[in-house]
Amino acid sequence: MNETTSIGQRLTLLLAVMAALLSVLSWGMVTGLARQAAERTQDNVLAASATTIAETLRSEQGEVRLELPYAAFAMLGAISEDRVFYRVTAADRMLTGYHDLPPPGGGTQGQVVFDTGVYSGATIRMASVTRLVLAGAEPVPVTVTVAQTRDGVGAIASDLSRLAAILSVAFFFVAVALSAFVARTSLRPLHNIADAVSRRGPSDLRPLLRAAPADLAPLLSALNRLMDRLGQSIRRSEDFIAEAAHRIRTPLATVRAQAEIALRSVEDEAEKQRLRRIIRAVDESSRSAGQLLDHATVAYRAEDLTRDPLDLADLAIQTAAAMEPTAAMRDIRLRLETVPARVTGDAVLLDNALRNVLDNAIKYSPEDTTITLRVARTGTEAYITVTDEGPGLGDGPVESLTERFRRGSNTGSIVGSGLGLTIAADVLRAHGGRLELKSTEHRRGACVSLFLPLA
Amino acid sequence: MRIPVFALGLILWALGPATALEIEDHRLYPGTGDRILRIVSTTDLAVFEPYIQAFRRAQPGVSIDYSVVSSSVLHRAILGGAQFDLAVSSAMDLQFQLANDGFAQRYNSSATEALPDWARWRDLIFAFTTEPAVVVINSARFAGLSLPTTRQELIAILRDNPDRFSGAVGTYDVRDSGLGYLFATQEDRSTDAYWRLNEVMGRLGPRLYCCSAQMIDDVAEGRLALAYNVLGSYAAERLARDSGGRVQILKMQDFSNAMLRTAFVPASAQETEAAGALIDMLATLALREAPGDWPLPPLSQAGAGQAIGFGPIRLGPALMVYLDPLNRRAFLTEWENAMEQR
Incomplete structure (x- = not known):
């Protein structure tokens, strides 16, 4: 028999490849989401910090005054060991902080604007909030920008990514084990049919009348048709044997009768002997034919x-x-x-x-x-x-x-x-x-x- | 790399054309090799010398060039890119800002890894002592008075005895002293008694100092009855030397600031290897179990925030808040109003 890879193995392999793809995909997604979540956390803290500073903005004797609250920076230090930069500008005039911090992207007033830039050799995330402060006669837009490097975000993201990788590998192995189980389970009906067929006696050609999954029904009915044809062909040959035996027995009976008559009418002992031998041979042939007939009868009747x-x-x-x-x-x-x-x-x-x-x-x-x-x-x-x-x-x-x-x-x-x-x-x-x-x-x-x- | 120019540093500490550093003390410890480890520090030579000697024993090949400067001069020197291999300072806010602004370089070893999280920041800056701020008094001038244990009691004693304490209380001039400013701002944040104490001291005509050592000297000599917010480690060291019993250290029970003495390797350092070795030695000593003979105390066992008001000041970006020029100006104005009432 020309054996190719088993369906079970192929199914397991395919499912395993799928599981591997899904594992990699889920790892990528978790990594991406972890990074997003970490970034959003940083954004929120930066926004809170900038807003806290902006809340202290006030006008005193026609000048914009502010006071950096301790908490505004303490909260930045609490989430990570990232470097912190800040700047406060009134219109285009620098009030305090790092004057060469990149300018924030445009945004509407009162809303926190986020931006990413490079400062002091590091990538930074900036949150800016602009408030109008009445200084003298004119309201002045005052922008508070708080920036932080992104090392903490990277550390959190890579930690979670590593965890996700471990989970993905574990998930993959579980999936492979399940694939093998699924492959075996789904092939069970096929094995059952094979077992049922091979358990059968040598002359059992009854159709297989077992419940089979829809996918196997064509195979089962083809098998049944084949067995049916085989049964018919066997029956035909039995019929043929019976017919042949019957047809041989009748002339043999005639030959025997004739030989008996001849035996009685001849005198010569040598002739008699010859005739007796003929009679015995005819008897044997007749018996054999009878047995062939019996055999055919047995084969025919045993079926039903x-x-x-x-x-x-x-x-x-x-x-x-x-x-x-x-x-x-x-x-x-x-x-x-x-x-x-x-x-x-x-x-x-x-x-x-x-x-x-x-x-x-x-x-x-x-x-x-x-x-x-x-x-x-x-x-x-x-x-x-x-x-x-x-x-x-x-x-x-x-x-x-x-x-x-x-x-x-x-x-x-x-x-x-x-x-x-x-x-x-x-x-x-x-x-x-x-x-x-x-x-x-x-x-x-x-x-x-x-x-x-x-x- | 673009070095950020921090406006604050230029405004505050560019007092005239500073061509040379104002070095208070300097000594060269020659080694057998030609490598020179240049240390700039706010720590007095007398206090730091045992550490230098220990380092020389371990690394005899390295010469050590040790300069003592004020914390603001140190800050300015590093901002200006002066050639130093290690910067050691008690003004942890200024140290932190230098590290934050990119003037420090990374250093990492098993010794620094052993430090608790709150005693290092980004592998840039390392704390190796916890030193509380204390009140130092002259026993003779306190004769007949019960010793105060809280700021409330201290305020009461000062208010009730104006004659005895007039012109005899001393504290840091926070305009000059980086450490004094750090202690003052942290107290402002932590206790409202601070400003009432300042009001009372202000009425007594306080004497203002740049440095702990001079304050302790004046207390010992009897020129001062009381010095407020003195570095406890210096006072203890002084007490050990001076056995006259004239000086007493009081630790306020209501609240106590503890400063972390920190070291970092400046970005412009050359002898980074030797500097790292010294940091390793300091970090190892910082975690020693027994106090030993060293002049400076080890890191406290309690971490930042573990004992409210008694833990060390947290090494973090919040330290930069009071360095902001607007905040500083506002704080100093308030401080001057309280202190200079005459």
């Missing part, structure tokens, strides 16, 4: 199993009765030991399975022996055991004997198709039961048990 209540004892008795003539031909006795054992299932199929097992037993038993059919129960299961006195199951692994067309290692010259136990095993599997094979003690004979769950 009828579950009628029935008693294994009755089944054993009926099947034994049906097989009695075949056994009698070789002087084989069929012994029955039964207890009532109620199961549910398809009587036709179960009869078919038991008949194949019994047929095998008769075929491999020497003449003048006994085959025992025993029906019994355990706590949850009912079973029929067929024990013969034949050569046993050989040395190979017994499980493989239920494989199609597989025959035991000690079958010797006995003709067989290798389908009998396969059919029995298939039937039992369809009923939720199983077929157990073992050799009897002292390797005398085989013991085949058909287990079924009790009703």
